[in-house]
């Protein structure tokens with residue numbers, strides 16, 4: 001039976017965690033795995049989360065099953081955070097295990113509705129996007145989104161890709177804080193993209209995984225809200241794992257705007273059916289934490305303050321990096337935790353071996369892994385391996 005299976009490659013980024021841990025050098029820098037870190041290098045449990053967990057511990061009376069759609073109160077309470085208002089009955093929402101589950105459900109939905117649809121994606125993208133699209137056997141078509149050498153976003157090629165596609169094809173967009181490049185669509189770019197989508201009937205699937213960690217909760221949502229307000233059909237894959245610091249709890253949601261309320265209800269029935277055959281129902285604890293926070297104005301205030309502080313810290317490290325050398329200047333305009341430096345595999349290896357600087361093999365760094373005081377040493381290491 002199993003002798004037909006090919007061996008799958010190990011996840012290189014997760015392997016890096018083990019190497020970093022085993023490194024005895026005290027000055028080592030972990031810029032690998034994409035989690036937020038505070039000034040002391042810790043990925044904290046947010047105060048609002050701790051408080052909500054206390055409430056849950058004291059008030060929860062059952063852990064009986066919910067249903068394939070998860071907790072609808074959670075998905076409803078999250079809507080104004082995502083869309084800036086109640087988006088109305090044309091937007092169906094389902095709870096998912098993380099943003100990953102939401103992307104997977106969206107891909108399943110497209111594959112069922114339009115098995116021949118092309119999914120346009122900008123390269124480079126989060127590697128799991130491709131793995132998920134391949135798993136649903138959709139045809140993934142790349143366009144060059146970001147020029148790593150020049151550190152620029154190629155809006156023209158994104159628009160050209162949309163214009164060359166047909167109604168019912170899908171374009172995968174990052175809502176904010178592009179992973180792995182930090183290369184952002186500015187408001188004017190979003191408006192250009194909207195126009196191309198209106199002209200072609202290509203449907204956006206917006207992966208919105210880092211809401212609040214770039215320009216803040218309002219600024220980061222510009223594109224998602226513009227497209228949802230002005231298009232008939234939109235999919236938004238949302239993650240609360242980063243902006244509530246709930247990573248391992250697996251908290252996400254998929255929102256789908258359909259042509260009318262009836263179509264939205266058909267979409268919802270299909271999402272629930274996919275959920276049922278994939279994980280039956282999503283894990284509850286993390287979503288219950290988010291619900292408890294959003295139901296309580298004081299906890300919501302504390303959470304908003306915390307996410308604002310996290311975003312501000314990331315922006316602070318970015319400006320310090322941008323000021324530290326000509327090759328790092330683009331960090332000023334990029335947003336979120338990630339950027340991809342134009343480094344070859346030998347340079348990445350030399351940084352790890354000779355300088356104890358750990359980053360993804362692609363040259364992606366997690367900016368949140370840096371403290372401002374680490375920057376001079378980081379720049380010295382970059383120079384030593386020939387980075388400008």
Ligand code: PMP
Pocket residue numbers: 034097098099100101126179207209239240241242247250251252
């Ligand atoms: N989308 C992007 C672009 C991501 O970087 C990630 C996390 N690495 C996710 C989605 C999924 O996040 P999660 O499943 O942990 O919520």
